Amino acid sequence: MIFAAxxxxxxxxxxxxxxPPEGPASLPRAVDVLVIGSGYTGLAAARETALxxxxxxxxxxxxxxGGCSSRNGGQVAxxxxxxxxELTAQHGKAIADGIYREGMAANAALAALAKDEGLDFDWxxxxxFLGAHTPRHLRALVGAFEAQVPEFAEPFEVLPRHRLSEAxxxxxxxxxxIVSSDASVHPGKLASALYRRAIAAxxxxxxxxxxxxxxxxxxxxxxxTARGLVTARQVLVATNGYTDGVLPWLQRRVMPxxxxxxxxxxxxxxxxxRLIPAAxxxxxxxxxxxxxxxSPDGRRILFGGRASAGETDVTRCAPAMHRMMTEMFPxxxxxxxxxxxxxxxxxxxxxxxxxxxxxxxxxxMGYCGQGVPLATYYGRHIxxxxxxxxxxxxxxxxxxxPSRPYYRGRPWFLPLAVQAYRAMDWLGV
Ligand SMILES: Cc1cc2nc3c(=O)[nH]c(=O)nc-3n(C[C@H](O)[C@H](O)[C@H](O)COP(=O)(O)OP(=O)(O)OC[C@H]3O[C@@H](n4cnc5c(N)ncnc54)[C@H](O)[C@@H]3O)c2cc1C
Numbered sequence: 001m002i003f004a005a006x007x008x009x010x011x012x013x014x015x016x017x018x019x020p021p022e023g024p025a026s027l028p029r030a031v032d033v034l035v036i037g038s039g040y041t042g043l044a045a046a047r048e049t050a051l052x053x054x055x056x057x058x059x060x061x062x063x064x065x066g067g068c069s070s071r072n073g074g075q076v077a078x079x080x081x082x083x084x085x086e087l088t089a090q091h092g093k094a095i096a097d098g099i100y101r102e103g104m105a106a107n108a109a110l111a112a113l114a115k116d117e118g119l120d121f122d123w124x125x126x127x128x129f130l131g132a133h134t135p136r137h138l139r140a141l142v143g144a145f146e147a148q149v150p151e152f153a154e155p156f157e158v159l160p161r162h163r164l165s166e167a168x169x170x171x172x173x174x175x176x177x178i179v180s181s182d183a184s185v186h187p188g189k190l191a192s193a194l195y196r197r198a199i200a201a202x203x204x205x206x207x208x209x210x211x212x213x214x215x216x217x218x219x220x221x222x223x224x225t226a227r228g229l230v231t232a233r234q235v236l237v238a239t240n241g242y243t244d245g246v247l248p249w250l251q252r253r254v255m256p257x258x259x260x261x262x263x264x265x266x267x268x269x270x271x272x273x274r275l276i277p278a279a280x281x282x283x284x285x286x287x288x289x290x291x292x293x294x295s296p297d298g299r300r301i302l303f304g305g306r307a308s309a310g311e312t313d314v315t316r317c318a319p320a321m322h323r324m325m326t327e328m329f330p331x332x333x334x335x336x337x338x339x340x341x342x343x344x345x346x347x348x349x350x351x352x353x354x355x356x357x358x359x360x361x362x363x364x365m366g367y368c369g370q371g372v373p374l375a376t377y378y379g380r381h382i383x384x385x386x387x388x389x390x391x392x393x394x395x396x397x398x399x400x401x402p403s404r405p406y407y408r409g410r411p412w413f414l415p416l417a418v419q420a421y422r423a424m425d426w427l428g429v
Pocket of ligand 1: 039062075346
């Protein structure tokens with residue numbers, strides 16, 4: 001039996017950080033800014049527009065902050081997947097530099113929220129460990145770090161196999177790299193802190209109120225919601241991996257991909273320290289992403305990834321997640337699961353986020369699993385831009401947001417891709 005007596009199919013973070021309140025039952029009929037989606041993006045944006053004196057309403061189809069923002073792994077890493085040379089080839093050096101600068105600023109801004117502005121979300125500059133699952137992948141991983149553009153280089157240390165126990169007690173890896181600039185947060189506490197700031201600035205945040213349609217009005221836009229019509233001078237769609245048909249153009253550009261996490265029962269803290277010394281975030285070179293960390297109290301292992309090819313129920317896939325965890329940590333074969341949950345990550349076809357305006361509607365989304373720093377940073381940025389168009393644009397603005405023929409918002413090709421990736425990981429290619 002792998003389930004602990006207290007097992008529940010719900011998010012571990014909510015054990016010590018309940019979701020924010022639902023807000024008032026009725027909506028204002030007209031606002032300056034309507035934000036659709038109450039995660040990090042929407043809340044960070046709403047604070048800025050409210051601070052600038054704009055009446056600001058945030059609505060969410062589900063519970064306030066109940067999407068990815070309260071249920072992620074809480075890992076903070078440098079956040080753009082395309083490498084600097086790839087971005088340079090696509091957009092030129094100036095834009096690649098700008099995007100990289102913003103990626104680094106996003107991490108620094110999150111650190112500043114904790115260190116300078118005193119927000120409490122268990123910010124820990126713990127660093128990260130990236131394990132290589134084959135010797136070839138170790139060479140490629142080290143090569144990639146050595147080839148970093150000096151201006152944007154992250155400090156790193158190579159750990160050969162015989163020193164692995166300094167970072168992890170696992171037979172899976174042939175060595176790896178420690179990245180000292182990575183950090184971890186409590187995602188639920190971060191969402192609550194951003195919520196409180198948005199409210200303190202004067203924004204109204206309302207849960208369980210879906211936006212159904214957006215139309216142009218004589219002045220601004222009209223948004224049909226589950227609780228009536230709201231007119232707004234500006235609308236921001238901040239729905240990331242939960243993007244629905246409210247703006248079909250966006251739905252054709254963002255792919256919802258389920259990511260699953262299990263939390264062990266309380267363990268001996270000595271065992272947790274032995275498995276992941278220094279409590280770093282752990283990731284690896286396999287194509288099917290795995291992300292692991294201790295809980296902030298150092299009493300549990302949180303193991304995230306994807307066990308099944310298609311989307312599934314968290315309890316049904318928990319045994320497979322447990323097998324994956326014990327492959328990484330054989331010492332956890334007797335450890336039971338206390339919590340299991342999932343959420344939808346928003347991926348894009350060019351593996352990077354996008355922000356801009358389409359048909360008079362603003363959007364900011366597609367963080368490809370890196371939204372803890374990015375959504376917080378770009379939410380704030382787009383909020384400032386909405387309030388004051390003279391604010392300098394992001395390097396990402398104006399870049400094409402690609403879709404694919406026959407893609408309408410349901411990634412039917414995902415199970416095939418996951419199976420192919422899993423086979424490649426198994427073969428070590
Ligand atoms: C399991 C998991 C683990 C992750 N781990 C990490 C990690 O370790 N590090 C990292 O950097 N990132 C991670 N991420 C990604 C990160 O959580 C997201 O990128 C980030 O939270 C996105 O914030 P957001 O505000 O844009 O979207 P969300 O927080 O997802 O909010 C979008 C909201 O939009 C609402 N919505 C959708 N449609 C409508 C509508 N029509 N009307 C009203 N509301 C609507 C939804 O209900 C939802 O609440 C993870 C994600 C998941 C799911």
